[in-house]
Amino acid sequence: MTGGFEAHYSDGLTAARVKVSVCFGNGALIIEPDEGEDESRIMVWEFLDLRLADELRSGQAVRLINIAQSDARLSFIDGRILDPLLEKAPQLRDPGVLGRRPGLRLAQWVGGIAAVIAILFVGLPRVAEPVAALMPLAWEEAIGEQVFSGFQGSNKFCEASAGVDALGRLSDRLLTGFDNRYNFRFAVVDAKAINAFAAPGGYIVIYRGLIDDARSSDDVAGVLAHEIGHVIERHATEGIVRATGLALIVQLLLGDPSGILGMSAASGELLLSLAYSRGDEAEADAIAVEMLAAAGIDSGGFVKFLQRTARREEAASTTSDEIISDAKLNELELSIPFLSTHPRSAERAATVQATGSPGDPAMSDADWLELQSICG
């Protein structure tokens, strides 16, 4: 046969090749071995079954695949067949390997990215709660211990023994009769910020600034009860599950899962930057109110503390001097961490005021003095 396009044909069964000439038939390419080859083997490749083996580039020799005979290859000497071939087999224009439509591919990509975003912002927060609820106590304590000791490494803890004993008596009073699975540990860190945080498994850290800022031991008792509430409701654990899931996904996107190794060590810093949701804060406040009432402690101190915090928030957002009535509020900067992790304090103060009950001072005067000088 003459006038066909010159090509080499490999049948996909052996690595041999035969010289063939190819011409257009009815709905198919007709492949005919040249003289001297086994001429009985005329092959028919239907246009619909044709795919390109390579990305299409101008001037490049064309190589074809037949999906009905997937290992066979038809390699043309040059690219001359391309234009007439594209007319007969328009699916070859698609740069995709298997002839999927470009629109479909784009939709798949957009869908995939939307799925990732949905997992990040919708799926992850929902998964965190059940995962945290399933966590055994030992795991929670292991995480908490790690956060706590990581924090301990970079901060000075206050350990005046009389103050530590006084704090112990206060926490005992709060926890008496409050059934839970945690073995709480309290510590005061020598830092000026008006702040406190709870790590998973019962680790609670109070900043010296918070004690300095308190008008009475009731304020401190309220904050302690609130942090105990976070622990019991496993809010910090949920936060760490969320953050770990987020880090996992980010590592996945950036392609370096070996970074997961270093992640656990960084979780202490991470805990400080976790923002609790409005619902989490309300839950912890409800527990605090219940706990104060059970211990017979006046919840008014906690209310006043929240009101002071609310004023600081407002001052921080308006920076209007007249609102700052208290000299201690000059150190606005220092209160920023507390502000950022405990938002909407005015609303909370109102709720606690409505649900709280009066009672006795949280600590004896002597104990309160000892706690105030716990940092020496």
Added chain:
Amino acid sequence: MIPPYSPQPGPDSPIAAATQRVKLSHDGEVYDLLGIYFVNMLLTIVTLGIYRFWAKTRIRRYLWSHTEFLEDRFEYTGTGKELLIGFLIVLAILAVTVGAYTLIFTSIWPGWASDIELGILYQLPLFIASFPLVAIARFRARRYRLSRTLWRGIRGSQSGSSSHYGVLSAGCWLLTFFTLGFYWPYMQTRLVSYRLNHTWFGDRAVTFDGNGDDLIGYYAVCWLLTLPTLGMCWFWYRARSLQYYASRTAYATLGFKVTITGGTLINLISTNLILIWFSFGLAYPFVLRRNASYLCTYLSLVGDQDFALIVQSLKLRPTTGEGMAEAFDIGDF
């Protein structure tokens, strides 16, 4: 409609014989590669990194498609999806095992994160495990790449066990450590031997019968020359060992010949490094192109082979790709 022709294994074709000495040739255009590379970078950024599996696939398809042996081009049939799935599987396994290890470690030694010695104790098993794991990852990545490499429609493949290779590699590292480095040529040769002897094209395996004994002399001399030559002799050693490995390798009736020399290797590697450094990596396509040309210039196959005798292998192929190599960030093109 004409019924599709179903092919039968034909008689041996007289045309399918190789000539005496054949080189690979590469006709890729560096500007095509640059185009692919920049589009890849853009899409990788836009998709927050996920496109990198497809990016790598596109580069490989181009490189394979433009490398020719006996007038027939190679073909890469891997897909980005396979690479992504392989990566996700390994990511999940790694996250679970390392997570479980961290939890167990923490329950035994709480607070290890703030203690330097315990921190080292924590890292140590991970460090030790990384030796066999990196070898396993490389071996598995190689299996995937070979299984997706076609020539005249015939697939490559790799047999052997990746865990065996991992243990072999870790054992060799240990011996190298205890012999103060003098086991190195033996290690290299044993690993090359395992890889090559488990490399197939169609139904025939590559054979390799080299031995570290033949390199240890060069290796010792190279140690003595390290200071006087400011380390340059190691290029010469590398070239020498590659020549040796090729001379001991055969496929069916074909032998291999490598004519790489220390001088050309210094030229290749130093120019590549300069290109990468001064372009902040943007010149990577030039490096790919240079490497392909280098391989084609200095590697040739010697002998005659009737390719009609080489039959498609029906061995199972991996269905997902290179997960571990991706995870350890050692996957290359």
